[in-house]
Amino acid sequence: MEGTGTMTEHESDEAAIRDLLAGVVEAIRAKDLGALARRYEEDVVSFDVEPPLQHVGVAAKLENWERVFAAFAEVDYELRGLRVTADGSVAFAHGFGRLSGTLRNGAATPGMWVRATFGLKRTGGVWLIAHDQVSVPFDLPTGKGVGDLEP
Numbered sequence: 001m002e003g004t005g006t007m008t009e010h011e012s013d014e015a016a017i018r019d020l021l022a023g024v025v026e027a028i029r030a031k032d033l034g035a036l037a038r039r040y041e042e043d044v045v046s047f048d049v050e051p052p053l054q055h056v057g058v059a060a061k062l063e064n065w066e067r068v069f070a071a072f073a074e075v076d077y078e079l080r081g082l083r084v085t086a087d088g089s090v091a092f093a094h095g096f097g098r099l100s101g102t103l104r105n106g107a108a109t110p111g112m113w114v115r116a117t118f119g120l121k122r123t124g125g126v127w128l129i130a131h132d133q134v135s136v137p138f139d140l141p142t143g144k145g146v147g148d149l150e151p
Contacts, residue, residue: 013086013127017093017120020127021079028077028099031069033062040129041121047133049114061132068099075101079116080151091120091127096151097134112136112147 007015020039027035037058046055048064055061069075082095100111119131136145 010086013091013122014084016127017084017086017091018082020120020129021082021093021118024129025077025079028065028068028075031072031075033065033069036065037062041123044129045131047131047135049134049136071103072101073104073106075099080113086120089122091122093118093120113150 024036024039027033027039040058040061042058043056044058044061046061046064047053048055048061050064050067055064077097077099080096080098082093084093085091094115094117096113097116098111098113100109102108115133115135115137117133118129120127121130122128136147137149138145
């Protein structure tokens with residue numbers, strides 16, 4: 001109820017989902033595969049930026065992060081413009097993400113902004129990521145990705 005200090009169910013769900021995604025960001029920064037694994041459904045389907053077209057299951061999702069962590073000496077990740085919609089046992093969130101840091105060869109990379117979408121499911125009272133998708137805008141005439149856009 002407004003003014004009482006208690007959250008509505010929607011506000012509580014949104015806060016829990018924001019906490020879940022903040023935990024993803026923290027786990028990436030810490031290169032903590034175990035913490036990442038706890039935030040995904042076992043059968044998560046991921047449409048990531050690297051081939052193949054889809055990665056199915058938490059093990060496949062974590063393999064992507066293993067490759068990222070192997071490439072970076074220090075890694076950073078940020079989410080901007082996150083919007084969350086939750087209703088009952090399903091939710092989605094979308095915003096812009098950027099992976100950056102220092103590569104193992106010492107080169108700093110500012111990364112690029114991508115579009116990030118998360119499909120979430122509440123199971124046993126806990127929100128987990130059931131689907132995620134990362135995409136890069138592309139220039140239609142050239143068919144090349146556009147990596148210099150900012151939110």
